[in-house]
Structures are given as structure tokens and as C-alpha cells.
Amino acid sequence: MRILFLFDALAARLPAHPAVLTVSALAREALLALTAEETDTGGRAPEAVDRLHAVVVDELTAAPEQPLRLPEPADDRLRALTAILYADPANQQTLAVLGARVGATERTLSRLFGQELRMSFHQWRTQLRVHHALTRLAAGKSVTDTALASGWSNPTSFIEAFAALVGETPGRYRNR
Known part of the structure; x- marks a missing residue:
């Protein structure tokens, strides 16, 4: 599991509810690069990091949502x-x-x-x-x-x- 924090403008393009999405190979590699443990940005320029974030969001907005959402009860x-x-x-x-x-x-x-x-x-x-x-x-x-x-x-x-x-x-x- 990887956690990626996004600016509001990018996050607004994603589903507003918890969702399971099929991640493309490109999105997977961009996510891995952005969440590598060595450093926060892997030595990349801030502009490159912004572009990788945009690639991830572009890929996720095109990804089909899987019917695997497991809702949690309140009762x-x-x-x-x-x-x-x-x-x-x-x-x-x-x-x-x-x-x-x-x-x-x-x-x-x-x-x-x-x-x-x-x-x-x-x-x-x-x-x-x-x-x-x-x-x-x-x-x-x-x-x-x-x-x-x-x-x-x-x-x-x-x-x-x-x-x-x-x-x-x-x-x-x-x-x-």
C-alpha cells in the first residue's frame, strides 16, 4: 500500500468516495517513484514531482473503478x-x-x-x-x-x- 498526498486541485479530479481502481503500469511506476523511501522526492526537481503527480491523477481518472468497495457499517x-x-x-x-x-x-x-x-x-x-x-x-x-x-x-x-x-x-x- 502506498499513500500519496495531492494538492486539492488534483485530488478533486479523483472519486470523492473510497474506490478500488485498476492501476496501469505507468501509474504504478509513477506511484513507486513518488513514494520511494529514500527521500521525499528521490532527488527530483519540484517541477518533475508535480508532473509525476499529474501523470498519476491522469492515469487514475482513466482507470476503471472495480466493484470491490467494501462499505463499513455505523451500527x-x-x-x-x-x-x-x-x-x-x-x-x-x-x-x-x-x-x-x-x-x-x-x-x-x-x-x-x-x-x-x-x-x-x-x-x-x-x-x-x-x-x-x-x-x-x-x-x-x-x-x-x-x-x-x-x-x-x-x-x-x-x-x-x-x-x-x-x-x-x-x-x-x-x-x-
Whole structure:
């Protein structure tokens, strides 16, 4: 993960909400150059740094937004439930069982997922598991190990869910 601070004029061109964007090779290299640990600017002239910032923003504004945004709840019961699942994405407990753990009924939690997060519990948990899988795959873990560690009962269902959200198979993602 890299953090890049931008002037307001450049930042205003980016989405106003948290977003997952596919980063081009050019944007990736510019981000790496701007966030290198050696120095703040890597010895570049301020004008060159400004141009690199502009390149990053140009690339990001053209990048497709991925449907991987994982909204965070405000309700304390939902926050407690999502904390359980963040700690163990492979958790197979039903919404009713998780509800009993956090002091809410399945019906209440289903309603809150729809109202606050604009998705069902199943959709949210699937996206959480795909987020977890992205990290494991980027670390070089196998598709099968990632599927099981992320909560899928078999690699086939994992591959289908992953490809539907990310747009490519987990194997391709890992190799890239």
C-alpha cells in the first residue's frame, strides 16, 4: 500500500468516495517513484514531482473503478459482526448465529445490511473474502490454499466468485 498526498486541485479530479481502481503500469511506476523511501522526492526537481503527480491523477481518472468497495457499517451490532468476519474471513457461521453473538436477530441484521451497506450479508461477506483472497494471491499463495483460507468450500466456487468481482481468474491475478 502506498499513500500519496495531492494538492486539492488534483485530488478533486479523483472519486470523492473510497474506490478500488485498476492501476496501469505507468501509474504504478509513477506511484513507486513518488513514494520511494529514500527521500521525499528521490532527488527530483519540484517541477518533475508535480508532473509525476499529474501523470498519476491522469492515469487514475482513466482507470476503471472495480466493484470491490467494501462499505463499513455505523451500527454497533453490524460493526461487531463485521469485526468477527474481518478477524476470520473463513468463518462459516450463519447470519442467525452471528446475530446471537452480537445481540441482534437475523432479520434486524439483514435489514441493517440493506439500509446501511446497500448490499446483502452474503454479498458483503463475499466481497470481504475476495479482499482477503487478493492479499493472499498477491503474496504468492496457491489458488486452492487461498480458496480454503478465504472461506470457500472448493476452488471452483472461489474461482467463479473471484472472476465475477475482479474480472479475471485468481490464477491470472496471481501471475500478473
